[in-house]
Amino acid sequence: MxxxxxxxxxxxxxxxxxxxxxQDVRDNQSLNSVSLYAIVHREGLEExxxxxxxxxxxxxxxxxGISLSILAEGILHHLFKDSQYQFVIENLGYTxxxxxxxxxxxxxxxxxxLSVILPLLSKPSVNMSFxxxxxxxxxxxANMVGTFLAAVFSYTLQAVPPELVEGMTAISKHYAxxxxxxxxxxxxxxxxxxxxxxxxxxxxxxxxxxMIVIFTYLIAIGNFTHVIAGSTELFLLVLQGHISVAETxxxxxxxxxxxxxxxxxxxxxxxxxQVVREIER
Numbered sequence: 001m002x003x004x005x006x007x008x009x010x011x012x013x014x015x016x017x018x019x020x021x022x023q024d025v026r027d028n029q030s031l032n033s034v035s036l037y038a039i040v041h042r043e044g045l046e047e048x049x050x051x052x053x054x055x056x057x058x059x060x061x062x063x064x065g066i067s068l069s070i071l072a073e074g075i076l077h078h079l080f081k082d083s084q085y086q087f088v089i090e091n092l093g094y095t096x097x098x099x100x101x102x103x104x105x106x107x108x109x110x111x112x113x114l115s116v117i118l119p120l121l122s123k124p125s126v127n128m129s130f131x132x133x134x135x136x137x138x139x140x141x142a143n144m145v146g147t148f149l150a151a152v153f154s155y156t157l158q159a160v161p162p163e164l165v166e167g168m169t170a171i172s173k174h175y176a177x178x179x180x181x182x183x184x185x186x187x188x189x190x191x192x193x194x195x196x197x198x199x200x201x202x203x204x205x206x207x208x209x210x211m212i213v214i215f216t217y218l219i220a221i222g223n224f225t226h227v228i229a230g231s232t233e234l235f236l237l238v239l240q241g242h243i244s245v246a247e248t249x250x251x252x253x254x255x256x257x258x259x260x261x262x263x264x265x266x267x268x269x270x271x272x273x274q275v276v277r278e279i280e281r
Contacts, residue, residue: 036271037118040118040199063232069094076092077170102208113194176233186225188266193262
């Protein structure tokens with residue numbers, strides 16, 4: 001026994017690290033699931049405690065900012081209209097608005113389908129449910145106002161050159177061709193991807209932009225539906241008379257429900273399920 005004890009101490013001595021080395025290990029060690037949960041959970045609580053007007057104006061800014069995705073797509077569509085790789089290239093533009101909004105910490109509704117739900121799952125209460133409903137209502141309405149303003153600026157006020165508006169309109173028409181059931185189904189995938197981005201952000205501090213670009217490009221290239229970015233496309237089409245207000249409301253509503261199912265119904269529950277036993281201990 002004494003021999004085994006000495007061997008154990010020797011092994012401990014062999015791997016003993018200096019203070020600097022210990023710090024290096026901590027700095028480069030990947031976050032585990034519980035740590036990720038704790039970070040996203042805390043961010044959700046902070047969002048729920050923000051003043052109503054702060055949420056509103058941040059949401060409006062996010063709506064305008066996310067519309068840069070459609071502008072960037074329109075620009076690339078115009079520049080590469082004769083290229084056989086037009087579809088692949090133009091969809092890179094879709095990532096622009098998401099980078100601005102997510103890195104800029106603006107209030108995007110689909111991010112909140114994960115972050116503010118985790119506190120509710122850990123401590124369910126009527127008051128918490130009310131706070132989440134309040135935040136969702138404010139942020140979603142603000143996002144819609146922002147995307148509508150962006151569409152008005154682009155088309156009605158002619159803040160964007162006509163040839164680029166044509167490109168934006170061309171890439172928007174695919175959304176209007178979806179049925180309500182398709183908008184809902186494709187929205188589930190999109191909601192899951194956005195929630196995954198929120199979950200992964202703490203682990204990729206130094207490569208957030210690349211991570212956002214990769215996964216939002218996946219949404220674009222797969223023709224999945226995102227309620228906030230997609231609303232810019234639909235509002236632009238409404239202003240030009242290509243679709244009716246009723247069709248727009250139906251598609252936005254279906255996409256909204258799909259995003260919630262993907263972000264909250266799938267990813268949030270799975271994220272919570274993998275750590276619940278460890279949190280209880």
